[in-house]
Amino acid sequence: MDDKIAFVFSNNLLNYKFRQGHPFDQKRIELTIDLLKEIGALSSSQMILPRMATDEELLLVHDPTYIEAVKKAGKGKLSIEQAENFGLGTEDTPIFPNMHEASAIVVGGTLTAVDFVMEQQGKHALHLGGGLHHGFRGKASGFCIYNDCSVAIQYIRKKYDAKVLYIDTDAHHGDGVQWTFYDDPNVCTVSIHETGRYLFPGTGNIYERGHGQGYGYSYNIPLDAFTEDDSFLFAYRKTVSEIARFFQPDVILTQNGADAHYYDPLTHLATTIRIYREVPKLAHELAHQYSEGRWIALGGGGYDIWRVVPRAWALLWLEMTGQVEKATGTLPKRWLEKWGNRSPVSLPETWDDPENLYPPIPRKSEIEEKNRITVEKALQILKG
Amino acid sequence: MLVEEMMVTDVITLKKEDSIKNAVDLMKEKKIRHLPIVDRTKTLIGIVTDRDIRSAVPSIFCIDKQKEFLNKPLETIMTTDVITAHPLDFVEEVAATFYKHRIGSLPVVKKEKLVGIITQTDVLKTFVELTGTNQPGTQIEIRVPNKPGTLADILQQIRHFHTNVLSVLIYPDKMKAQSKIIVLRLGTINPNPIINALKEHQYEILWPNLSGYHNG
Numbered sequence: 009m010d011d012k013i014a015f016v017f018s019n020n021l022l023n024y025k026f027r028q029g030h031p032f033d034q035k036r037i038e039l040t041i042d043l044l045k046e047i048g049a050l051s052s053s054q055m056i057l058p059r060m061a062t063d064e065e066l067l068l069v070h071d072p073t074y075i076e077a078v079k080k081a082g083k084g085k086l087s088i089e090q091a092e093n094f095g096l097g098t099e100d101t102p103i104f105p106n107m108h109e110a111s112a113i114v115v116g117g118t119l120t121a122v123d124f125v126m127e128q129q130g131k132h133a134l135h136l137g138g139g140l141h142h143g144f145r146g147k148a149s150g151f152c153i154y155n156d157c158s159v160a161i162q163y164i165r166k167k168y169d170a171k172v173l174y175i176d177t178d179a180h181h182g183d184g185v186q187w188t189f190y191d192d193p194n195v196c197t198v199s200i201h202e203t204g205r206y207l208f209p210g211t212g213n214i215y216e217r218g219h220g221q222g223y224g225y226s227y228n229i230p231l232d233a234f235t236e237d238d239s240f241l242f243a244y245r246k247t248v249s250e251i252a253r254f255f256q257p258d259v260i261l262t263q264n265g266a267d268a269h270y271y272d273p274l275t276h277l278a279t280t281i282r283i284y285r286e287v288p289k290l291a292h293e294l295a296h297q298y299s300e301g302r303w304i305a306l307g308g309g310g311y312d313i314w315r316v317v318p319r320a321w322a323l324l325w326l327e328m329t330g331q332v333e334k335a336t337g338t339l340p341k342r343w344l345e346k347w348g349n350r351s352p353v354s355l356p357e358t359w360d361d362p363e364n365l366y367p368p369i370p371r372k373s374e375i376e377e378k379n380r381i382t383v384e385k386a387l388q389i390l391k392g
Numbered sequence: 393m394l395v396e397e398m399m400v401t402d403v404i405t406l407k408k409e410d411s412i413k414n415a416v417d418l419m420k421e422k423k424i425r426h427l428p429i430v431d432r433t434k435t436l437i438g439i440v441t442d443r444d445i446r447s448a449v450p451s452i453f454c455i456d457k458q459k460e461f462l463n464k465p466l467e468t469i470m471t472t473d474v475i476t477a478h479p480l481d482f483v484e485e486v487a488a489t490f491y492k493h494r495i496g497s498l499p500v501v502k503k504e505k506l507v508g509i510i511t512q513t514d515v516l517k518t519f520v521e522l523t524g525t526n527q528p529g530t531q532i533e534i535r536v537p538n539k540p541g542t543l544a545d546i547l548q549q550i551r552h553f554h555t556n557v558l559s560v561l562i563y564p565d566k567m568k569a570q571s572k573i574i575v576l577r578l579g580t581i582n583p584n585p586i587i588n589a590l591k592e593h594q595y596e597i598l599w600p601n602l603s604g605y606h607n608g
């Protein structure tokens with residue numbers, strides 16, 4: 009049984025807010041916390057406050073000119089022309105007041121989770137505000153300003169000299185993290201995502217395997233659009249178990265984006281809540297099997313903030329803390345009443361999705377076959 | 393894009409008096425397959441490829457002959473009638489040359505002097521950049537009537553959103569002869585507002601298409 013597990017949160021994390029109506033909406037963390045409290049699965053003694061990442065920590069990954077630009081933008085002092093060079097002021101990452109501070113605390117929250125686990129205050133830590141895997145060295149991308157995953161991994165390398173296994177199950181390719189550690193054999197990145205044929209960011213094909221010393225330490229499973237639970241879970245379980253056995257990580261960092269669900273408006277996979285029960289279960293097992301339990305879990309994408317993310321992320325915490333049995337049957341009435349009339353869509357009433365959530369997918373067996381071949385090809389180099 | 397923007401300028405070369413063995417060793421060491429041969433004034437006088445060497449080398453069963461062969465000067469096997477490119481050639485012309493002559497690399501010559509080399513890989517990289525797939529983006533495909541003004545109208549719709557168009561490709565529609573398919577690569581993770589605007593203007597979006605496979 010795991011003794012102490014941390015839930016990193018403060019209201020300051022909600023300042024990472026682009027504008028009204030923007031798809032990236034941290035209200036989903038509030039909804040998740042409220043759901044967990046309603047079922048008595050999260051106590052204030054488990055919650056720890058995120059700290060602010062220092063400039064020096066951000067510089068582990070980001071360019072000084074970029075950090076300066078983000079600071080200036082947040083003070084309204086960056087011209088549109090300058091902003092464009094840094095991917096700021098776009099529809100995806102609009103400029104908002106104090107955006108540097110709001111982003112630095114997201115990174116700080118992930119570092120807080122890292123220190124909690126690496127200094128053995130407890131075995132696991134969760135930071136739902138983190139997981140901004142698209143951020144680049146010198147450029148904002150895909151709703152991400154600073155890349156807390158990359159900074160945290162580099163921080164673990166420098167401060168604790170541990171081998172890090174990064175597992176990314178967001179529906180989008182974890183490009184920012186992959187490219188940051190592309191030639192580093194001490195960081196193994198695994199991303200399972202919808203194929204980049206049409207979906208952002210477009211990368212993440214099986215042949216992106218790392219470079220130089222890092223060759224064989226970068227893995228990608230691009231799943232076909234309309235992939236369903238069984239095929240998703242087959243790909244996830246096989247890939248992640250084999251890679252963990254090969255890599256023998258000292259610590260596992262998971263990016264738990266919740267945008268692979270059928271309801272997600274930005275992606276085209278067709279999974280249900282079931283995968284959000286199963287994905288953390290295996291990560292949990294592997295952390296105990298290979299890494300003495302060291303597991304840091306982060307949030308990420310997830311754009312159906314009413315029907316999908318609260319249940320998915322609650323299940324993540326319940327798995328970490330060994331309380332999954334609390335997620336059966338119907339959702340708490342008070343939670344449904346409280347949020348039901350604020351939600352633009354009607355909320356699901358049960359923890360699990362119904363059998364007939366969506367109409368049958370055409371060419372289901374072809375999709376499954378294709379995914380199976382993709383997994384085989386991606387893992388081929390493990391055999392050699 | 394011009395050859396001078398894509399070519400490698402730091403070219404590895406040999407002289408015609410150098411031995412074939414020099415060439416073999418250098419190719420192995422630098423992992424290259426083409427060696428331009430120049431004189432003292434950097435004028436291009438020939439080229440030697442790994443294929444030239446392989447086809448000229450005597451059978452491995454006669455070791456003496458092989459040794460003798462490797463000590464010969466490069467001028468005995470080099471191609472003197474070299475196909476070259478000019479720094480101001482366009483990427484499309486160079487691609488066509490590679491295709492037509494089935495060769496893998498072109499020395500770039502200006503006023504008879506060797507100034508660079510360009511390989512198929514350099515050209516391929518340029519084409520990848522032209523399609524925009526080297527930058528994070530979303531791809532959408534639109535079926536449009538084959539008539540003037542359509543592309544302008546589509547881009548006009550996109551103008552309202554602060555979204556960068558990374559590339560535009562237009563190709564004939566295999567299903568419908570009267571239409572074309574426009575492929576746009578957009579610098580955004582969220583193409584929905586743009587897709588909705590295009591749909592409102594009666595454009596047929598082939599992908600992304602949530603209702604199922606457009607061609608199945």
Ligand SMILES: [Zn+2]
Pocket residue numbers: 178179180265267308309310
């Ligand atoms: Zn995502």
